[in-house]
Amino acid sequence: MTTEQAGLNTGVPVRGTQSLVGTLSRCWAQPSATGLEVLWRWVFGVPALGLIWTQGRSILAAHTDGTLDVARLGLDRKLMADPVGAAAADPLGVSAKVGEAVGILLPDVLHVAMWLVPLLVVVWVVVSSVGRTLVVRRIDGSLHTRIGTVMVLQAVRMVALLGMFGLWFGCLHWVVKVAVTEPIAAGQEPNLVLYFAMMIVATLGLFTGWAAVSWALAVAPLVAMRRNVGVARSLAAGFRLGELRGKLVEVNLVLGIVKIGLIVLAMVFSATPLPFETVTSAEFLQGWWIGVTLLYFVGSDFFHVVRLRAYLELWRVFEG
Numbered sequence: 001m002t003t004e005q006a007g008l009n010t011g012v013p014v015r016g017t018q019s020l021v022g023t024l025s026r027c028w029a030q031p032s033a034t035g036l037e038v039l040w041r042w043v044f045g046v047p048a049l050g051l052i053w054t055q056g057r058s059i060l061a062a063h064t065d066g067t068l069d070v071a072r073l074g075l076d077r078k079l080m081a082d083p084v085g086a087a088a089a090d091p092l093g094v095s096a097k098v099g100e101a102v103g104i105l106l107p108d109v110l111h112v113a114m115w116l117v118p119l120l121v122v123v124w125v126v127v128s129s130v131g132r133t134l135v136v137r138r139i140d141g142s143l144h145t146r147i148g149t150v151m152v153l154q155a156v157r158m159v160a161l162l163g164m165f166g167l168w169f170g171c172l173h174w175v176v177k178v179a180v181t182e183p184i185a186a187g188q189e190p191n192l193v194l195y196f197a198m199m200i201v202a203t204l205g206l207f208t209g210w211a212a213v214s215w216a217l218a219v220a221p222l223v224a225m226r227r228n229v230g231v232a233r234s235l236a237a238g239f240r241l242g243e244l245r246g247k248l249v250e251v252n253l254v255l256g257i258v259k260i261g262l263i264v265l266a267m268v269f270s271a272t273p274l275p276f277e278t279v280t281s282a283e284f285l286q287g288w289w290i291g292v293t294l295l296y297f298v299g300s301d302f303f304h305v306v307r308l309r310a311y312l313e314l315w316r317v318f319e320g
Contacts, residue, residue, distance in 0.1 A: 020254065023310045026303065037301045040131025048120055055116060059108045073101040089235075095180075097179045099229070125154045129221075136225060139309050143225040150221045150233045164210050171202040193305075204260070211256030215248050222311055244314060249274040251310045255303055266296040 027034065057068065064072040074097050128152040137143055179195035220238040223229065227237065241248065269292045273280055 020251070020306075023313060026305045027309055030139070033135055034298075034302045034305050036131065036135045036138055036300060037305050040127060040134065041297075041301060043131070044124055045128040048123070051116070051120075054067065055112050059112065061106060062108065063104055066182060070101070075101050089251050125158060126150055129154050132223070135305060136222065136308060136312070139305075140312050143222075144228040146224045146228070149224045149229075149231055149234065153217070153220045153224065153234060156220075156231075156235070158291060161210075162213070164206065167195070168203065171206065172199060174206055175199050175202060176203070181258055206254060207260070208242040208253070211252050215245075218252070218307075219248060219311060222308070226312075226315065238318055247314050248311060251307060252312070255307050255310075258303055259300060262296055262299050266292055269295075 009071075011221055060068050064070070076097075078318040092138070129147055132154075133145060133147060137145065174196060175198045179198060183190050216235075216238040219241070220234040223237045224231070224234040229232075229237070270289055273285055273288055
């Protein structure tokens with residue numbers, strides 16, 4: 001008997017995260033589900049990153065006479081070697097240089113993005129639908145296979161996510177106006193402390209807000225596979241889960257905080273070798289950072305599987 005079932009049998013209110021440690025243990029004991037999650041994400045991610053890298057190199061080469069030397073864009077080598085130190089010493093000068101370089105590259109970047117972004121979104125919807133179906137059926141083989149329905153639901157979630165990114169960029173634009181543009185226009189120094197503080201608060205706030213409201217879109221594909229229903233009924237059921245809704249929101253928020261913790265850990269581990277950079281090579285630092293990035297992605301994928309299993313186990317208890 002699980003902790004949730006015991007709670008229901010005794011009349012004690014069941015918390016969504018009450019047996020999350022047990023869920024973590026069960027996910028750890030079934031590495032094949034995490035392996036499938038990592039596999040389908042990297043099947044999409046590796047070619048996508050390769051395509052983005054190729055297009056980025058071609059754009060940079062076109063504006064540097066094939067040398068890929070950013071100094072030709074006005075970004076001197078001293079700035080590229082120590083961007084943090086250069087920005088701290090002369091923030092306005094560095095901002096102007098970066099702005100000019102971006103202005104040179106931006107038209108070509110937008111031209112490529114017009115076809116590249118829709119292509120990647122479509123491929124993501126297809127690959128993620130197939131991959132997520134394999135992972136969920138690996139966790140619970142009794143679920144129905146509804147690839148077409150899941151594709152449509154994934155597309156709806158992707159549109160909502162792109163809208164959230166648009167809102168984030170809008171917030172950052174407003175932050176720049178308040179902390180940088182308006183003080184400069186008034187003949188004052190830009191308030192960089194306020195800029196970074198507001199940027200961090202806006203980013204964390206939107207991240208937490210997305211975790212609080214996106215659960216219904218994340219649950220809809222599971223509704224379709226569990227109840228064997230279509231798109232409309234899955235979305236409607238995703239927003240009307242009764243008592244179960246609060247438990248799923250709780251799980252989503254907790255795992256969202258865990259994801260923030262993973263990002264912080266990745267940043268800490270990335271900075272670990274910096275005090276020893278005088279006795280380490282650039283190749284070692286590059287390899288270290290690649291390794292930390294890969295570990296972060298694997299950890300993030302593991303907690304995606306944990307969230308799916310937690311959803312399904314809660315569902316099994318409340319509907320059983």
